Amino acid sequence: MQHHAGISLLPGTASGPIVVMAEPLSFWGGVDPATGTVIDVHHPSHGVSLAGAVVLMPTSRGSCSGSGVLLELALSGRCPAALIFAGPEDTLTLGAIVAAEMFGRSIPVVRLPEEAFAALASAAEAEIVPDAVLADGGRVQIPLSAAVHGDLQLSTSDRRLLAGDEGIAAQQAMRIVCAMARQQGATALVDVTRAHVDGCIYAGPANLIFAEKMEQLGARTRVPTTMNAISVDHANWRRQGVAPEFGEPAARLADAYVRMGCRPSFTCAPYSLPGPPALGEAIGWSESNAVIFANSVLGARTAKHPDFLDFCIAVSGRAPLAGAFLDEGRRARRAVRVELPEGADSSAWPLIGYLTGLASPDRVPLIKGLAKARPARDDLKALCAAFGTTSAAAMLHIEGITPEADSLGGSPEDEVVITRAALAAGWRHLNDGPAGIDLVAIGSPHASLEECRAVAERLDGHRLAGNLSVIITTGRDVVAAAEAEGTLAGLRRSGVDVVPDLCWCSITRPVFPERAKVVLTNSGKYAHYGPGLSGCTVRLGTFEDCIEAALTGAAPARLPGWLS
Missing domain, CATH: 3.30.499.10 (Aconitase, domain 3)
Incomplete structure (x- = not known):
């Protein structure tokens, strides 16, 4: 049976058994980078192997480091044969772009309309060919068309970078930024004032191979760039008894980024450093909690950039003008009303963030019912971080609290209520x-x-x-x-x-x-x-x-x- 056409985001051929994910998954913390097995104990597919499978998933969620896990799996030969999404997805797509661009490893990425996605989900195995997805011995046929990209408007300096006039590394960074911009449907790039690199966590050799290859090519940051937490206490890991086979590459990875111009801030809370981003400032940040806090609480503007794209943005100073850079990508599309009991303490905030993410897994929410609770900055940090584990959205609004709740939180399409009973059930689940x-x-x-x-x-x-x-x-x-x-x-x-x-x-x-x-x-x-x-x-x-x-x-x- 033939279905409506899907979009081939990254072309290629592949085949394998179909693994259907009932809900989005973060590859970082959710998939073992050594084996390709799902390790997120809260996910319905816990224990399932994705290696060699055609993976069907609504979209991804959670950590920006998922791109690094996918690259790790690609370089070790344990990656999914192909990725098929039902909606927009950036993190794993970027990992696949880097695998193809820099390492010649092809992982086809496809986006399907709802009906075709559902039809494929009931099949046992699938084959991706250049112009179709085939399943059940050809009984299911879904034609594929190339992604239709609007013209990406490039500045003179963008073209110079792409032409290699400022070195091979800047050219490679710009190629990846432009590939992502086209995948996101962006028609322009935006200047960023600063960047935050998340790819300095050592998930395995792939992160180090990427960084050292970029350094070899001569990469240098062109905007002030902070670094996320790394995988070792840089000065003390030997004294702490960390095995050299882990400690040395983890420290080497951090050192490579520092040599390329990043500041050794080594924190996953860059918003707490002196001189945080201002309201409306366009920044190129990665790390899910940092992105959500910057957008939501500070009112700065950044997409949730996957690992590797963050560094390409730091090297080019440019980011795709898409997602939360735009008013449209910041608008609340769902209201989440929280029935918060009197006397709630700091433990309410991570719970509310977690449950709001589950209630709004793929759209920016406006959270209602919290204004009287007067959260402190650390409460908002806890809420944003927990929200980032269960939602793919790059931000949230809180009525009466966050700076854009009035202007961009205005007209949600529907409302979900988190009752006192739901708060108690959520707490019992996590406690x-x-x-x-x-x-x-x-x-x-x-x-x-x-x-x-x-x-x-x-x-x-x-x-x-x-x-x-x-x-x-x-x-x-x-x-x-x-x-x-x-x-x-x-x-x-x-x-x-x-x-x-x-x-x-x-x-x-x-x-x-x-x-x-x-x-x-x-x-x-x-x-x-x-x-x-x-x-x-x-x-x-x-x-x-x-x-x-x-x-x-x-x-x-x-x-x-x-x-x-």
């Missing part, structure tokens, strides 16, 4: 697990100075329980400030480890304690990604639960006071 705690994880995204102070004040010099560890991950600037004011000394007196440079989504053993099996965190982001990344039980708790566990070694599963 479930044994009472005995081995590790308390604070700082995903990186802890602020205020959060470090709060832990120090509550512990008040008391020693941690028995074999329990408390680790706070944070940026170098926060470590320096905490040291200067004595907060760091107070935390150390209690036995708390404060680790710079890496974050919970990049931490590995033995910095992550070998004996730890049950982890308690106040981060919705880490409660989501942690089980897949660490192989441990990771429970979401309140700040008070974390302190109780630190002092007693236990925190029973229970609703927070404001929900019970």
Whole structure:
């Protein structure tokens, strides 16, 4: 049976068994880069292998690092045979563009209309040929047309970069930026004032191969560029017992980016650095929580740029004028009303972010019902980070709180309600697990100075329980400030480890304690990604639960006071 035509975004030929994903997936934290198996314990396809499969997925979600995981799988021969989406998708598409552009590895990427996607989803295997997707021995035939790209308007300096007048690396970066712009349907590029590179996390050799190849080609940043958290504490990893076969390439990756002009900020919270982006400022940021916070809370403008594209933007100073750079891409299309009980504390914010992402997985939401709660900056950080784990959207609006809620939150198409019962069910889902705690994880995204102070004040010099560890991950600037004011000394007196440079989504053993099996965190982001990344039980708790566990070694599963 012939169906409506799909779009061939990245042409090629492939065949394999069909794997259907019922909901979007983040490849970073959701797929093992060594095997291609789904490791996200919250995903319905947990345990399924994607290697060699024709993967059908509505779109991707979550981390910008998914492109790095796909490149890793492509270079090791464990990638999906092809990717077929039902809607727009950037992160994995960019990984496939880089695999083809720089390494000659072809992964066809196709977008299908709803009816054709559904028909293909019921088949067992598929073949992609240049002009069609075929399945069930030819009984399902979906014609493919090339993506129709409007003319991409390029400036004189864009053309100089593309022609190689400013070096091979700048030319390669510009080729990738233009390929992505065309895939997104952009008709122009935009100047950015700054960039933030997320591809410095060592997911495997592919990230390092990309960076060192760009350095070999002579790449240099042309706008001020900060760097995300990396995968080791750069100065101390040897002392911490990290195996050289991991520590050396992880440090080499960071060093390559620094040599190419990036600032060794090594934080996943670049909005907390001095001189954050201003309202309306066009920036080229990656890292899902950073992008969502910058767009939503600061009112700056950036798309959710996949890893590798972030560095190409830093090298060219240009980004595709698409997505959240445009008013149209920032407009709220769904209202999410939260029935927030009186007296909610800081534990409400990661929960609201997580559930809002599930309620608005593919569109910008306007969140209602929170104005009276008066969230602090760290509360908004926790909400944005958790939202980024369950939604593909690059931003959100909060009525009465975020700067563009009035102007761009105005006319949602529908409304979803998160009831008190839904809040309680969501909390139970993320809080479930044994009472005995081995590790308390604070700082995903990186802890602020205020959060470090709060832990120090509550512990008040008391020693941690028995074999329990408390680790706070944070940026170098926060470590320096905490040291200067004595907060760091107070935390150390209690036995708390404060680790710079890496974050919970990049931490590995033995910095992550070998004996730890049950982890308690106040981060919705880490409660989501942690089980897949660490192989441990990771429970979401309140700040008070974390302190109780630190002092007693236990925190029973229970609703927070404001929900019970």
